Amino acid sequence: MAELEIINVSKTFGQSKVIDNVSLTVGAKEFVVFLGPSGCGKSTLLRMIAGLETVDEGEIRIGGKRVDALPPGERGVAMVFQHYALYPHMTVRENMSFGLRNVKIAPAEIDRRVAAAAKMLEIEHLLQRKPAQISGGQRQRVAIGRAIVKEPHLFLFDEPLSNLDAALRVRTRLEIAQLHQRVDAAMIFVTHDQIEAMTLAHRIVVMNNQRIEQIGTPMEVYSRPATAFVAGFVGTPCMNFAPVEITGASPFVTLRLPDGSMLETRVDRKALPEGGRFKLGVRAESVRPCATGEGNCSGTVKFVERLGDRTLVYVLLSDGTTIVAEDAGMSRIAIADAVGLRFDSAGVHLFDDVRGYHAAEGA
Amino acid sequence: MSVAAAHVTDSRETRSGARGDWSSLLYVAPFLLIYIVLVVYPLFSGMWLSLHKADFFGERVFVGLENFTRLLADKVFLGTLWNTFYFIVLTVPALAIIGLGLALALNRTTRAAAVLRGVFFSSSVLSVTIVTLLWRVVFIPDGGFIATVLEMFGKPPVAFLSDEDLALPAIAITTIWWCIGLPMMLFLAALQQVPKELYEAAALDNAGRWKTLWSVTLPSIRRTFALVIIIEIVLQFQLFGQAQLMTLGGPNNASRPIVLFIYEVGFNRWDIGYAAAAAQILFGLILMAALAQYFVARRKGEA
Numbered sequence A: 001m002a003e004l005e006i007i008n009v010s011k012t013f014g015q016s017k018v019i020d021n022v023s024l025t026v027g028a029k030e031f032v033v034f035l036g037p038s039g040c041g042k043s044t045l046l047r048m049i050a051g052l053e054t055v056d057e058g059e060i061r062i063g064g065k066r067v068d069a070l071p072p073g074e075r076g077v078a079m080v081f082q083h084y085a086l087y088p089h090m091t092v093r094e095n096m097s098f099g100l101r102n103v104k105i106a107p108a109e110i111d112r113r114v115a116a117a118a119k120m121l122e123i124e125h126l127l128q129r130k131p132a133q134i135s136g137g138q139r140q141r142v143a144i145g146r147a148i149v150k151e152p153h154l155f156l157f158d159e160p161l162s163n164l165d166a167a168l169r170v171r172t173r174l175e176i177a178q179l180h181q182r183v184d185a186a187m188i189f190v191t192h193d194q195i196e197a198m199t200l201a202h203r204i205v206v207m208n209n210q211r212i213e214q215i216g217t218p219m220e221v222y223s224r225p226a227t228a229f230v231a232g233f234v235g236t237p238c239m240n241f242a243p244v245e246i247t248g249a250s251p252f253v254t255l256r257l258p259d260g261s262m263l264e265t266r267v268d269r270k271a272l273p274e275g276g277r278f279k280l281g282v283r284a285e286s287v288r289p290c291a292t293g294e295g296n297c298s299g300t301v302k303f304v305e306r307l308g309d310r311t312l313v314y315v316l317l318s319d320g321t322t323i324v325a326e327d328a329g330m331s332r333i334a335i336a337d338a339v340g341l342r343f344d345s346a347g348v349h350l351f352d353d354v355r356g357y358h359a360a361e362g363a
Numbered sequence B: 001m002s003v004a005a006a007h008v009t010d011s012r013e014t015r016s017g018a019r020g021d022w023s024s025l026l027y028v029a030p031f032l033l034i035y036i037v038l039v040v041y042p043l044f045s046g047m048w049l050s051l052h053k054a055d056f057f058g059e060r061v062f063v064g065l066e067n068f069t070r071l072l073a074d075k076v077f078l079g080t081l082w083n084t085f086y087f088i089v090l091t092v093p094a095l096a097i098i099g100l101g102l103a104l105a106l107n108r109t110t111r112a113a114a115v116l117r118g119v120f121f122s123s124s125v126l127s128v129t130i131v132t133l134l135w136r137v138v139f140i141p142d143g144g145f146i147a148t149v150l151e152m153f154g155k156p157p158v159a160f161l162s163d164e165d166l167a168l169p170a171i172a173i174t175t176i177w178w179c180i181g182l183p184m185m186l187f188l189a190a191l192q193q194v195p196k197e198l199y200e201a202a203a204l205d206n207a208g209r210w211k212t213l214w215s216v217t218l219p220s221i222r223r224t225f226a227l228v229i230i231i232e233i234v235l236q237f238q239l240f241g242q243a244q245l246m247t248l249g250g251p252n253n254a255s256r257p258i259v260l261f262i263y264e265v266g267f268n269r270w271d272i273g274y275a276a277a278a279a280q281i282l283f284g285l286i287l288m289a290a291l292a293q294y295f296v297a298r299r300k301g302e303a
Helices: A042-050 A092-102 A107-121 A136-148 A166-182 A194-200 A218-223 A228-233 B002-049 B066-073 B075-106 B111-125 B128-139 B145-152 B167-179 B181-193 B196-204 B209-220 B222-237 B241-246 B258-268 B272-302
Strands: A002-013 A016-027 A031-035 A057-062 A077-080 A154-158 A186-191 A203-208 A211-216 A240-249 A252-256 A262-268 A278-282 A287-290 A297-306 A310-317 A322-328 A338-343 A348-352 A358-361
Touching: A002 A042, A002 A186, A016 A042, A016 A057, A016 A186, A016 A211, A031 A042, A031 A194, A042 A057, A042 A077, A042 A154, A042 A186, A042 A203, A077 A136, A077 B196, A092 A107, A092 A136, A107 A136, A136 A166, A166 A186, A166 A194, A186 A194, A194 A218, A203 A218, A203 A228, A211 A218, A211 A228, A228 A240, A228 A278, A228 A348, A240 A322, A262 A348, A262 A358, A310 A338, A322 A338, B002 B272, B066 B075, B066 B272, B075 B111, B075 B167, B075 B181, B075 B222, B075 B258, B111 B167, B111 B181, B128 B145, B128 B167, B128 B241, B167 B181, B167 B222, B167 B241, B181 B209, B181 B222, B196 B209, B209 B222, B222 B272, B241 B258, B258 B272
Parallel strands: A031 A186, A031 A203, A077 A154, A154 A186, A287 A322
Antiparallel strands: A002 A016, A002 A057, A203 A211, A240 A252, A240 A278, A252 A262, A278 A348, A287 A338, A297 A310, A297 A338, A310 A322, A348 A358
C-alpha cells in the first residue's frame, strides 16, 4: 500500500504560486528524494506533508488516511529540520522524549525507545547534555533520534546535511542510508545536492518552478532526463546543449551542429514529433576528444580540468559553441590544442527547443 | 575560544597602554570629568552627609551612625519601607505578567497588532503629571469614572485615594498602566528571538498551545523574564511622583514611599543628614537589585 499520496496539490502565497498541481505517490519503505534548485518548492511540499504549511487545493493521504486538514502532530510523521530545531533548554533525553510524553506514552516505553535510538545513533553518552554542549554532528544525530523514537511510518528530512562539513556530510549520508535499512518506514529527503539525491534515493523527484519535472530512479533521471532542465541539473559537469537542425532522415536523423558539421545519430525520425525545433543534449562522457578530422567536428581547447580519474576538456567550436568532452585521466591535451570531437550516438538526446521536453535519444 | 580571544585583547591593551596611557586618558577625560562631578562626587558626598546632623544653612555636626539608628526606630520611615515593598509586590509581578500577556497577544505581523503595540506603549511617553491627573479622574469619588459606574449599579462611590487600604493599590494600578510599555517591548523583542523552527518542532511533537507556551516559549525567554523583574524592581523602588501627586503619602502615611519620605525630610524639614541616611538605605536596596541584574545579564552573555 502506498504510504503517501499527494493528489493534485497546489498552494499560493499571495499572488505567486509556490506549488502548482503536484501529484506523487510514495510506497511503504521507499526512499524518495526531492531534488531541485532553491525556490523550486521542494521544501514547501515537504512542509505541506508535515502539516507546517496549509494545502490550498488537492489532497494529501498518509497510510490511506486523508491528513491535509490534520495538525502536524496527528499525521504520524517525524521531521528532521535543517537547523535541527532542538529545544535548547532541554537535555538530549528530554528533547527525544518530549513528543512521546505529549501523547502520554508510558514512561517505561519512552525510556526503552530513547535508549534504543541512542544506542543506534551512538549518542548514549550525550543524553544528559544540552544541545549547546554538543557538536553540530551530534545535534544532527539527536534530531534524527527525536524522529526515530516516534516510530513513524514516514520520515521527513529537510536538507539535514547542509549544515555539516564535507567529511561529516558524507558519513551522515551513509548513516541515513543505513538507518533506512533498519527502520520500517518510508523516507522523504529534500536536498539541492544531486549527489545526495543520487546516492540515497530509490526514486528522485526533480522539481523546478513549483512543478515536478521528473520522477524516476537515479539512473533513469541521469540517463533519460525528461526535460532539458533535469538534464542540466543532474550530473557534473552539466550536460552540453546546442541548437541543431535536422537535415536528413534515412531512417535515422542527421543533425547539423551550429558550426555546420554533421552528426549522424541513431534517432528514428518517426520517434520525433513533427516540425518543431530541437536542441541537442549530450553528456561529457559521450563526447571524446580525438585527432582533428577524425571526429564529428573539431575545435580549439579552451580549458582543461584534470580530475585525476578523468579529464574534462572544454572545446570551442568555430561558431563559438563550447562543448565539454571527457578524456582519460592521463590525457595529454593542453590549452589551445586543436582537437576533433567524436560523439557517441547512443548518448545523444534531443530536446524540444521551445518547451524543453525530451524528444528522443540515441539508443 | 572566547578565553583565547580575551587573552589577545588583554595583551594588546597592555601594549598600547604602556605606550600612550596619557593620550588615551585625554580622550576619556570629558566623560570622566562629568561622571566624577555628577555621579561619583555626589555619591560619596551623600554618604558623608548621612553621617552628619545638617541643614541647608547651619553648620554640620558629625554624628556618626546616629541618623541610621534613628531611622531604624522611626515608625514613619519603617512604614515607608513597608509601603515601598508592598508597592513592589503589587506592581512588579503584575507588570511582568500583563507585559508578557500583551507581548504574546501582539507578537504577530498583522496591522492591528502593530497599531495595538503602539497604543499600549503610548502611555509610557506621558509625563507623570498627566498620568496621575487622568487616574485621579478615574478614582475620585465625586463624579469620577469608577464612581459613575458604581452609581449605575446603585452602589455608593468608593474614595480610593483617601482609604488607607486602597490608596497604594490605586497608585499601583496607575503605575502599571503607565509603565506597561517597557516590559511589553522587552518581551516582544525576546519572543521574536525564539526560532520559528522550535514551534514547528513542538507542533510535530504534539504539543498543544499551553504545552508549547510552558515548554518552549517560557524557557526560551526566561532570562528576559528575570531581566524585566529586576529592572522593574529597581524602577518601582523609586516611586515618587504618583504618590506625591495623587495622595501626598496619605492617608495617615498609608501610601508614603521611601523617596517621598526622603524628599519631605530633606526639603520640608531641612533635616538633610537624616534624608541622606534614608537615601543610603534606598541606594543599598536598589544596588542589590542592580547587582542581581548584572549577574543575570552576565549569565546571558555566557550562554
